Amino acid sequence: MTGHDEGDRLARAALTRIAEPGDELVGGWLRTYGAREVVDALTGEGAPLDGASERRWSGLRIRARRAEEGQPEADLERVRAVGGRFLCPGDAEWPAQLDDLADARPFGIWVRGEPSLRFWALRSVAVVGSRACTDYGAHVAAVLGSGLAGRGWTVVSGGAYGIDGAAHRGALAGGGPTACVLACGVDVAYPPGHGALIRRIGEEGLLLAELPPGDHPTRSRFVLRNRVIAALTRGTVVVEAALRSGALVTARSARRMGRLVMGTPGPVTSSLSAGVHGLLREEESFVVTDAPEVIELVGDMGELAPARASPPARVRPPGAGRPVADRLRAARGPAP
Known part of the structure; x- marks a missing residue:
């Protein structure tokens, strides 16, 4: 951190x-008045700030009074x-x-881990998907996580069961960087x-949270x-997702901010790939496999992907190019 105004930080x-x-x-x-002025207004006796209904203002003031009692310090x-x-x-x-989140930008980020968040985020990719994933x-x-981290890219995900956890484990196994964005405090393992x-990510990578x-x-x-x-990331890869999935919310949020959206195809018979396939049919979505x-x-x-060799040609049996009906007649021999 720098010499940021400590009153603003509190x-x-x-x-x-x-x-x-x-x-x-x-x-x-925050953009209009500044952090200290907003907190002062919420803990004071003045009129509500612009846009707040009486009910909304009352609820925020109740929470502000609770937070005021030495809680920020x-x-x-x-942490x-x-x-x-x-x-x-x-x-x-x-x-x-x-900052691309505009007024939805975090008020601040609670961080656990030694690496620089700014440096790690410069080359980062989100890998997200279903909690109830397939093998x-x-x-x-896991292979994506390992491959990205092993090439110096930070693998960002949410620490959940399924795809998130597999991506984090792959990155750790690859000996590279991974960051977990939590929906709780950085001292809560969820x-x-x-x-x-999550404890290992905190020791070897970064844990991030908006919540205290x-x-x-x-x-x-x-x-x-x-x-x-x-x-936070340059692009989002969706590995598996049903038609209604939080991973698709992440991908579409990324697209709105001008980030790249990618997906890995799966079996057409799998409901857990249906959301990915639908995403890939939309404009500005890309298929990736590694x-x-x-x-x-x-x-x-x-930074180009290596050229791929074509699979070896299969030997075709004699007459393979002929219509099936012709081949059947030839196999039966001449008509009696």
Whole structure:
């Protein structure tokens, strides 16, 4: 971090407890008034800020009063205790691509892990997909994760069961960088079954969250988290996804921000590939089958996938080019 105004940092830390991630109304206030002024308004006795209904303002004020009682300082100390930090827009480590979210930009990012988020995010790819994935999907995600990380690309995902976990494990196995964007605090291992994986990412990679330490996920927070994954990376690869899937939300969010959208095809009989196939039928979506193909799309000029050799030609049996009816008559011999 840099010499960022510490009063502003405290106010932004407080806002991560006061408002939900991606709240565009509060984001607009931040842009217009600044973080300290917004928190002062929420904890004072003045009139509501522009655009807030009486009910909405009342709810925010209740949460602001709870957050005001020493909570920002405690949250900052809590994240430091686990080797983390709280980044704000304007910090040297802040990834500028998050600014593409406009008023839905995070108030700040809680980070756990030693590497520079800004540096890692410069060459990063999201690998996302179904939680209830097939063995095929898990294999593809792991191979993609390993191939990307092994070539110096940061693999970004959400730490969930299924494709997310496979991509993270592949990156770790490949000895390269991986970052996990959580829908809870960076000190909360969720889902519980991925506790060991998330702890390892915190030790070897980066854990990121919009929510303060100790906060737990909700259904809406998983959806809101996806926009950060999309904004942070150069492109999003969907490995497996049903027709209604959070992974497709991530991909379409990426497309709206001008990022590349990619998908790996699967069996046409699999419902878990139906969403990917539908995505690939849309404009500006690309089929990829391995890490070099992904890098060719998202990478710098000259990072091309290697030329592929054609599969060996199969020996054709005599008469294979003749119509089936002719071959059957020849096999039966002359008519009696």
